[in-house]
Structures are given as C-alpha cells and as structure tokens.
Amino acid sequence: MTRAGAFAGDIVRPKPRTTSERLVRAINKTPIHIALALIGLIWLAPTVGLLVTSFRPRGDIQSTGWWETIFTLRFTLENYEQVLTAQGGMLGAFVNSVLISVPSTILPLVLASGAAYAFSWLHFPLRDTLFLIVVALLMVPVQLAFIPLLNLFRPLGWTQGFLAIWLAHTAYALPFGIFLLRNFFITLPKDLIEAARIDGSSNIGIFRNIVVPLSVPAIAAYGIFQFLWVWNDLLMSLVFVQTGSNFPMTRQVQNLLGQYGTEWHLLAAGAFVLMAVPLIVFFSLQRYFVQGLLAGSVK
Amino acid sequence: MSVAPAPAVVPRPPDRLRSEGRNWSTLLFLGPAAVLLIVFLVYPTIYTIILSFNRGRRGEFSSWVGLKNYQDLLGNDPDFLDLSHFPPSGALFNNVLWIIFYVGFVLFLGLVVAVMATRVRYESIIKAIVFVPMAVAATALGIIWLFVYSPDPNIGLVNSILGVAHVGPISFLGDTAWVNAALIAVGVWGSVGFATVILSAAIKAIPTEIMEAARTDGANERQIFTRIIVPMVSLPMSVLAVTLIVNVIKLFDLIFVMTGGGPGSASRVVAFTMYQESFPSGQFGKGAAVAVVMLIILVPLMIFNLRRFRTAAVT
Numbered sequence: 001m002t003r004a005g006a007f008a009g010d011i012v013r014p015k016p017r018t019t020s021e022r023l024v025r026a027i028n029k030t031p032i033h034i035a036l037a038l039i040g041l042i043w044l045a046p047t048v049g050l051l052v053t054s055f056r057p058r059g060d061i062q063s064t065g066w067w068e069t070i071f072t073l074r075f076t077l078e079n080y081e082q083v084l085t086a087q088g089g090m091l092g093a094f095v096n097s098v099l100i101s102v103p104s105t106i107l108p109l110v111l112a113s114g115a116a117y118a119f120s121w122l123h124f125p126l127r128d129t130l131f132l133i134v135v136a137l138l139m140v141p142v143q144l145a146f147i148p149l150l151n152l153f154r155p156l157g158w159t160q161g162f163l164a165i166w167l168a169h170t171a172y173a174l175p176f177g178i179f180l181l182r183n184f185f186i187t188l189p190k191d192l193i194e195a196a197r198i199d200g201s202s203n204i205g206i207f208r209n210i211v212v213p214l215s216v217p218a219i220a221a222y223g224i225f226q227f228l229w230v231w232n233d234l235l236m237s238l239v240f241v242q243t244g245s246n247f248p249m250t251r252q253v254q255n256l257l258g259q260y261g262t263e264w265h266l267l268a269a270g271a272f273v274l275m276a277v278p279l280i281v282f283f284s285l286q287r288y289f290v291q292g293l294l295a296g297s298v299k
Numbered sequence: 300m301s302v303a304p305a306p307a308v309v310p311r312p313p314d315r316l317r318s319e320g321r322n323w324s325t326l327l328f329l330g331p332a333a334v335l336l337i338v339f340l341v342y343p344t345i346y347t348i349i350l351s352f353n354r355g356r357r358g359e360f361s362s363w364v365g366l367k368n369y370q371d372l373l374g375n376d377p378d379f380l381d382l383s384h385f386p387p388s389g390a391l392f393n394n395v396l397w398i399i400f401y402v403g404f405v406l407f408l409g410l411v412v413a414v415m416a417t418r419v420r421y422e423s424i425i426k427a428i429v430f431v432p433m434a435v436a437a438t439a440l441g442i443i444w445l446f447v448y449s450p451d452p453n454i455g456l457v458n459s460i461l462g463v464a465h466v467g468p469i470s471f472l473g474d475t476a477w478v479n480a481a482l483i484a485v486g487v488w489g490s491v492g493f494a495t496v497i498l499s500a501a502i503k504a505i506p507t508e509i510m511e512a513a514r515t516d517g518a519n520e521r522q523i524f525t526r527i528i529v530p531m532v533s534l535p536m537s538v539l540a541v542t543l544i545v546n547v548i549k550l551f552d553l554i555f556v557m558t559g560g561g562p563g564s565a566s567r568v569v570a571f572t573m574y575q576e577s578f579p580s581g582q583f584g585k586g587a588a589v590a591v592v593m594l595i596i597l598v599p600l601m602i603f604n605l606r607r608f609r610t611a612a613v614t
Contacts, residue, residue: 029418029419032415032418032419033419035415036412036415036416036419036421036425039412039425039429040425040428042488043428043429043431043432043488043491043492044428045456046443046444046446046447046456046488047431047432047443049443049446049447049456050442050443050446053446061454062453062454063453064453065452065453065454065456065459067456067459111331111332111335112332114327114328114329114331114332115328115329115331115332115333117328118324118325118328118329119329122324122325122328122329124322124325124329134336135605137336137340137341137344138601138605139594139597139598139601139602140340140344140594141548141549141570141590141593141594141597143570143573143574143589143590143593144343144344144347144348144590144591144593144594145339145340145343145344145347146347146573146574146577146578146586146590147343147346147347147350147355147358147577147583147586147587148342148343148346148347148350148358149339149343150358151358151359167335167339168339170335170339171335171336171338171339171340172339172340174332174335174336174340175336175340178332202324203324203327203328204324204327207328228434231436232435232436232437232438233436233552234436234437234438234551234552234555234556235551235552235555235570235574238555238574238578239574239578250436250438250552253438253439253442254438254555254556257442257445257556264446264454267442267445267446268442268446270442271438271439271442271443272439274436274438274439275435275436275439278434278435278436279431279434279435281434282431282434286427289434290430290496
C-alpha cells in the first residue's frame with residue numbers, strides 16, 4: 001500500500017453533464033446511501049452510547065436510556081473523577097499500562113531490527129535455515145509459553161514486577177518483527193550498502209546510518225502495531241502480572257466489571273480511559289496504523 | 300539503471316581479520332534476539348508439548364500418562380467437545396460455529412461495505428467508522444457490547460428496541476440459546492472494518508478497463524459484482540478468511556470479559572479452555588494438551604498465509 005491516506009478513495013468517474021443525468025445518478029444511488037447510513041449507525045451507536053453514558057450522572061443512567069439524553073442534557077465529569085482515583089484505580093493502571101507497553105515495544109523493535117539486519121545483510125553459516133526456524137516460531141501461539149514461563153519466572157519473583165511480562169511480550173513479538181523487517185531490509189538497494197562497506201563503514205554504522213533511516217515506514221508500522229497489541233492485551237497480563245498494584249488498564253477494567261458489574265457510570269468511563277490512547281494513535285497516525293495492522297495480520 | 304561495481308581502491312583487510320569481525324557483528328546483531336527466542340519461545344514450546352503427555356501437577360513433570368490428556372479432552376470432557384447430542388456442543392464446536400458464522404459474515408459484510416463505499420464520496424469516512432473497533436482493546440469492545448446487550452431496557456439499546464415491539468427483554472449473554480450468536484455478532488462488528496480495508500484495496504486494483512469494457516457491453520451493476528468483482532477478489536478473500544480463522548483459534552479476551560465462558564460452559568472456546576484448565580483449575584497437563592491442539596490447528600493455516608505474505612509487498 002503506497003496510498004497517502006489509508007482510507008483514500010481514488011476511483012475516478014466521468015462527471016455527469018446535465019442536471020437530469022445528475023438526478024438519475026442520485027436516485028440510482030439512493031439505496032446505497034441508505035444502506036451505508038444504516039451501517040454507519042450500527043457501527044457508531046454502541047460506542048457513542050457508551051461515550052454519552054460515561055458523562056451522565058449515575059441516577060440518570062439508571063432511570064433513562066442514553067438515547068434520551070437529548071431531553072435532559074445533564075452531563076458530569078464525576079464518573080471520570082471516580083474511576084481515575086481510589087474507587088476505580090484507573091490512573092495507577094494507566095501508568096502501569098505505559099510502564100508495560102513502552103519497554104515491550106522498544107525491546108522487540110531494537111532486537112528484531114538488529115536480527116533482521118543480520119538475516120538480510122550479513123553472511124553466516126546456516127543463515128537461511130535459521131531464518132526458516134524464526135518463521136516457524138511465528139506460528140506458535142502464546143499459550144504454549146504460559147506454563148513453563150510461569151515455572152521459570154515465579155521462583156525468581158519476576159511476576160511480582162514487570163520483568164516477566166516485558167520478556168514474554170518481547171519474545172513473542174520477535175519472530176513477527178524479524179520476519180517483517182527482514183522482508184523490508186532486503187529490498188534496500190544493495191549498491192548503497194556495498195558502497196558504505198567499501199568506504200570502511202562498520203556494520204553498526206551501516207545499520208544506524210543507512211538501514212534504519214531508510215526503513216522508517218516499516219519500523220514505525222511494526223512499532224505502532226506492537227505498542228497497541230501490548231496496550232490492548234488482557235491475556236498476557238492475566239498470566240504474567242500477579243501483583244494488583246501492577247495491573248494494566250485492561251485488567252483493571254476487567255476487575256471493575258467483576259466488582260461493579262452494573263455500575264455503568266464507572267464501567268463506561270473506565271472503558272473510555274482504556275480506549276483513549278489507541279483512538280488518539282488511530283486518528284493521528286492512521287496511515288502507519290492501518291499498515292501495521294494489515295502487516296500484523298499474519299501474527 | 301545498473302552501476303558497474305567500482306574497482307576496490309581501498310586495500311582489503313586480510314581475510315581472516317574480516318571474517319572474525321563479521322562473526323562478532325553477527326553475534327552482536329543476532330545474539331540478543333536468539334537468546335530470547337531460545338529461552339522464552341523454543342524451550343517453552345518443547346516443554347509444553349512434553350507436558351501434554353504428563354499429568355503435570357503444578358506444571359512439572361510428575362508422571363507420564365501418554366495420550367490420556369488428549370483422550371480426556373476429546374472423549375471425556377463435554378465442556379471441550381460433546382458429540383452425544385445434536386447439535387454438538389463444547390469449546391471446540393463453538394470454535395467451529397465461530398469459523399462458519401464469524402468468518403462468513405465478516406467476509407460478506409466486508410465485501411458489501413467495500414463495494415458500496417467505492418461508489419460514494421464519503422468513502423474514507425465510512426471506512427474509518429467501521430475500522431475504529433480494530434484499534435480498541437477487546438476488553439473495551441466487551442464493555443461496549445455488555446452495555447448494548449443489557450437486559451435492562453433503560454440501559455441496553457437492543458432490549459429497548461425490542462421493548463417497543465413488545466418482545467423480551469432477552470438476556471442475550473445469560474441464555475445458552477443466544478450467547479454464542481450474541482458473541483459472534485460482537486466479533487463480526489469488530490472485524491468488518493479490517494475486511495473492508497483489505498477488500499477495498501483489492502477492488503481498486505482491478506484494472507478500470509475491465510470495468511469499463513463490461514459497462515460498454517451492457518453489463519448491469521449486479522453482473523459486474525458477481526462476474527467481475529467477486530472472482531477478482533477471491534484470492535485476497537481466501538487469505539483474509541485464513542487470517543480470520545487464526546483469529547478465532549486465538550480468541551480469548553472478548554469471551555473472558557463478556558461471559559467468562561458461561562452461562563455454565565456454553566460460550567467457551569479453545570483458547571479460553573487452555574487458560575481455564577491451566578490456571579483456575581490447575582490441570583496443567585490438560586491445559587498443555589489444549590495448547591498443543593491449538594498449535595496443530597494453527598500450523599497449516601499459518602503456512603498458507605506466510606506463503607502468500609512472502610510474495611506480497613509489506614508497505
């Protein structure tokens with residue numbers, strides 16, 4: 001995909017010439033407009049409903065539906081206040097999500113691009129066989145790691161901190177990252193890298209000054225994909241984070257659901273705190289985001 | 300434009316030195332990743348496969364039981380697979396339901412939205428709207444839809460609409476007859492955008508001459524859809540279908556948040572069973588067997604997709 005905007009449309013049709021032609025075309029398209037409006041509604045209503053609810057006073061939520069808000073128009077920030085502080089604990093969980101996601105993105109990014117460089121531009125014995133093994137590891141679902149890794153991490157106390165989840169996320173991100181980045185690095189012009197080598201550049205120099213700068217789109221797509229993957233993950237944190245004060249937001253929201261299953265003012269606000277960062281990433285880095293997700297679909 | 304290799308002016312270092320430097324470089328670039336992969340991926344995988352033939356108390360090798368875990372799972376565990384009545388039930392069968400209905404509806408709706416969207420000016424907006432759920436954690440999707448499905452007609456949109464028609468309220472997630480359909484609907488809602496974006500790109504790759512030629516020959520829109528668009532996107536569709544099946548096998552967060560596998564065990568899926576057997580129940584041998592079953596299902600699917608991926612450009 002080389003398109004500028006990920007969602008850009010580019011089908012050019014001849015412009016209608018006369019008014020009647022325009023009218024006929026509009027009528028022909030009416031069913032499409034209706035169908036798309038309905039789809040837009042079905043895809044927006046659930047999320048918008050929860051967003052509206054997150055700003056409604058608790059009493060209102062229990063007595064009237066969110067779609068009736070237009071008649072009352074009473075909004076409050078109290079739900080967010082409650083969910084972020086003591087009762088909800090989402091502020092601490094937000095910090096934990098950052099503390100989990102940032103190293104779990106940077107570590108695989110650095111290690112995978114290094115390994116991808118070795119697989120694309122260094123010569124060593126069994127290179128292709130080893131790469132094939134990496135690709136094979138891509139197929140292993142994370143469930144195969146749970147039991148042995150817990151046996152390994154628990155006695156060391158690593159599940160009490162963040163080390164266990166950093167390492168687990170990093171290891172499981174590597175095969176995909178190596179695969180993706182190697183496929184990109186290998187397309188870089190060979191002349192450029194050979195020339196740098198002849199000029200006496202070291203491999204670290206070539207990697208830092210040529211390969212990485214030229215691969216920003218691929219690295220960014222992988223980085224965003226990995227960051228959101230970790231940010232949105234619940235399963236790995238269920239297994240590898242075992243201290244309540246270290247829970248990321250996904251687990252905290254899950255806890256709120258267990259404790260206050262019908263307290264929608266808390267759940268709605270909590271869900272939106274959890275969604276905020278991915279939505280900001282989505283709307284600001286749409287292109288890299290979509291590319292990352294499309295590329296990540298093999299994971 | 301090809302450039303002839305420039306004659307090397309700089310004297311080359313002696314071969315032995317060069318290859319030594321190279322070995323160090325290889326170690327530096329590949330070493331850290333290799334260590335992590337071996338310790339945290341290769342070793343656990345082998346361990347889990349062996350553990351699946353073991354009773355596996357406390358996740359350790361306690362006593363060898365051969366295929367017993369697999370026999371228990373496939374023959375003696377109605378929560379995993381129950382073929383004694385029709386329709387069958389259990390986690391494995393629920394995954395089959397997911398594969399049929401989730402994959403089917405995502406592909407169908409994805410194609411329909413993609414085709415319709417190319418015909419209107421607000422294409423990018425409608426694609427962004429259906430794509431947004433892809434960005435959001437399954438945990439949040441679960442909360443959104445727990446809210447929509449709420450049996451309280453003052454809270455749940457669906458039961459409120461049904462109430463107008465004097466139906467219900469229906470407890471979609473509390474009723475074994477509804478729960479899988481309700482969950483699959485959420486999955487479909489979450490994934491249509493992904494299919495739309497991929498299929499829309501595929502549709503745009505169809506040469507305009509083909510479309511124009513068909514139109515000049517008097518083909519109507521329906522014929523263009525069934526005779527040109529559908530065959531031309533069948534390859535990306537098949538890749539997409541396999542990707543979606545892989546999603547189904549790995550599906551966990553949504554089920555865990557929305558129903559916890561319930562009511563009873565009605566909405567369990569394979570990945571959920573792996574977690575449930577290993578951690579809350581402490582049956583690590585059985586949990587390991589479920590993980591191996593997942594691996595066995597995934598390998599052929601991933602091989603299919605990786606083959607296709609290798610030929611496709613990434614960015």
